[in-house]
Amino acid sequence: MATVVSAQNVTKWYGPRRAVADVSFAIEPGEIIGLLGPNGSGKSTLFRMLCGYLAPSAGSISVAGHDVVTDSLAVRQAIGYLPEHAPLYDHMRVGEFLNFMANIKGLSGAEARRAVAAAAERLALGEVFRLPTRKLSRGYRQRVSIAQAILGEPTLIVLDEPTSGLDPHQVIGVRELIRSLAERHTVILASHGLAEIEKIASRVMILLDGRLLTGDALAGAGEGLRLGLRVIGDDATVRRVCAGVPGIRSVAALGGEAGTYLVETDGPAAAPALVAALVAGGIAVRELVEGATDLEQVFLDLTQRARKAVA
Amino acid sequence: MRNFLILLRKEEAALFSSPIAYAVMTVFLLVMGYTFTLTLFISHKPTLVHVFVQMFVLLLLIVPLITMRLVAEERSLRTLEVLLTAPVSEFEIVLAKFAASMSLIVLMLLLSVSYAVVLWLYGEPDFGPIYSGYLGLLLFGSAIVGVGLLASALTSNQIVAAIASLSTFLLLWVIDNFGWLLPQPFDELVVNLSLSVHFRPFATGSIYLSDVGFFVSVTLLTLLLSVRALARR
Numbered sequence: 001m002a003t004v005v006s007a008q009n010v011t012k013w014y015g016p017r018r019a020v021a022d023v024s025f026a027i028e029p030g031e032i033i034g035l036l037g038p039n040g041s042g043k044s045t046l047f048r049m050l051c052g053y054l055a056p057s058a059g060s061i062s063v064a065g066h067d068v069v070t071d072s073l074a075v076r077q078a079i080g081y082l083p084e085h086a087p088l089y090d091h092m093r094v095g096e097f098l099n100f101m102a103n104i105k106g107l108s109g110a111e112a113r114r115a116v117a118a119a120a121e122r123l124a125l126g127e128v129f130r131l132p133t134r135k136l137s138r139g140y141r142q143r144v145s146i147a148q149a150i151l152g153e154p155t156l157i158v159l160d161e162p163t164s165g166l167d168p169h170q171v172i173g174v175r176e177l178i179r180s181l182a183e184r185h186t187v188i189l190a191s192h193g194l195a196e197i198e199k200i201a202s203r204v205m206i207l208l209d210g211r212l213l214t215g216d217a218l219a220g221a222g223e224g225l226r227l228g229l230r231v232i233g234d235d236a237t238v239r240r241v242c243a244g245v246p247g248i249r250s251v252a253a254l255g256g257e258a259g260t261y262l263v264e265t266d267g268p269a270a271a272p273a274l275v276a277a278l279v280a281g282g283i284a285v286r287e288l289v290e291g292a293t294d295l296e297q298v299f300l301d302l303t304q305r306a307r308k309a310v311a
Numbered sequence: 312m313r314n315f316l317i318l319l320r321k322e323e324a325a326l327f328s329s330p331i332a333y334a335v336m337t338v339f340l341l342v343m344g345y346t347f348t349l350t351l352f353i354s355h356k357p358t359l360v361h362v363f364v365q366m367f368v369l370l371l372l373i374v375p376l377i378t379m380r381l382v383a384e385e386r387s388l389r390t391l392e393v394l395l396t397a398p399v400s401e402f403e404i405v406l407a408k409f410a411a412s413m414s415l416i417v418l419m420l421l422l423s424v425s426y427a428v429v430l431w432l433y434g435e436p437d438f439g440p441i442y443s444g445y446l447g448l449l450l451f452g453s454a455i456v457g458v459g460l461l462a463s464a465l466t467s468n469q470i471v472a473a474i475a476s477l478s479t480f481l482l483l484w485v486i487d488n489f490g491w492l493l494p495q496p497f498d499e500l501v502v503n504l505s506l507s508v509h510f511r512p513f514a515t516g517s518i519y520l521s522d523v524g525f526f527v528s529v530t531l532l533t534l535l536l537s538v539r540a541l542a543r544r
Contacts, residue, residue, distance in 0.1 A: 051396040087389035
């Protein structure tokens with residue numbers, strides 16, 4: 001199947017300030033992409049460009065084969081978007097709002113009613129369906145906004161902070177919903193909640209000061225096993241050796257001390273094989289810790305390292 | 312067309328669910344009722360010339376209240392992002408907002424037709440100036456709604472939008488008084504920007520193509536600029 005999103009050297013300037021800098025990535029069908037970054041890192045700007053709300057200052061983005069600038073309406077037809085802060089029309093009731101959104105997405109009559117009912121059921125909005133949106137709690141506003149994003153079977157669903165304002169039960173529900181969406185849609189979600197991204201995403205991208213730091217896959221995040229590895233040896237050799245060990249999914253160098261890596265494996269069986277291969281390859285293993293680090297550590301290390309590099 | 316109707320319905324609902332629409336209509340009908348009664352009793356003439364002039368001034372003052380929220384509110388509540396990431400064009404959005412605001416003005420003008428009915432029942436009015444007066448008010452109303460919509464599209468603050476459009480209207484209302492003081496050919500140029508200079512003939516029963524063209528041009532230009540303001544993000 002064709003690539004859903006293709007971004008090439010995308011840059012966005014707000015006056016003299018560069019919000020997104022030379023970002024390139026591709027998203028394949030069925031992926032759940034987690035976009036991670038601290039506040040002000042450019043996540044929302046990148047999403048707004050993906051949805052055709054903002055035009056890139058340089059570079060190009062295509063969604064479902066359509067350019068976001070020259071073919072904006074086709075892009076908007078292919079996208080379901082949950083903006084940050086879940087904005088809703090306060091003069092409408094929940095049902096009216098969802099119906100309005102279904103209509104402007106091209107659904108009408110019975111088809112619109114069915115889509116609205118299905119979305120309301122998936123987000124458990126039955127209780128508040130007839131309430132004015134201005135009377136909703138933060139959590140319900142978020143859920144109504146997610147419901148409008150999934151109306152009309154969009155190819156790509158873009159969710160900016162989807163679990164913001166939800167209680168733990170609702171967070172679990174939305175997490176399940178996002179996983180189920182990936183069966184029929186491609187999903188990209190942004191968060192600065194590291195644990196959240198780790199639990200949902202099949203791939204993580206980290207954005208810092210507008211730059212994309214890594215596109216490394218965290219295949220099967222939450223399953224498998226992560227190893228914190230400290231070695232003495234050449235970086236290229238370490239990576240070459242790791243690549244030859246069965247059960248090793250990815251290797252990412254961490255910031256701070258040289259020779260420190262986060263290794264994604266299929267499970268505990270990979271650890272002894274990795275040590276044996278490293279020693280055989282002439283690499284001295286100083287420390288190997290099972291589950292010693294997590295995505296949060298990766299995030300902090302990568303962002304610290306990038307900031308040091310810029311400084 | 313389908314999207315326009317959906318958006319128009321949403322704009323109408325937003326407009327008529329707000330107390331501003333009812334407050335504006337109440338003030339309009341109270342002031343106009345008073346003006347109509349007073350001029351009728353003083354002049355004893357079956358004419359609406361003074362009523363139309365009063366409507367012109369009143370619309371200048373109340374249209375900013377109707378238009379200030381059109382885009383500025385959506386921008387400040389961030390619902391504009393929802394709208395502009397949905398598959399609807401900026402043109403449809405602007406046109407729906409314009410049409411919804413005009414519907415309130417048309418409603419107020421329709422209610423004021425009762426004055427003409429009173430004149431018809433109890434006198435023998437000349438309907439020519441009445442028709443031209445209403446045509447002038449419609450054209451003038453669409454021009455100032457266009458200006459108000461543009462002001463709202465340029466800011467996220469409703470008060471700023473209202474003050475910007477009110478200042479523009481007041482300037483264009485009285486600009487002919489200053490225009491005559493300027494040397495040729497600037498005097499004619501500036502005087503021709505005046506809203507009252509272009510409206511006055513309608514109120515007295517004269518329809519000039521130049522006046523129609525002026526109001527239509529202002530309407531189209533401001534709608535076009537509003538679309539550009541939404542598209543420039």
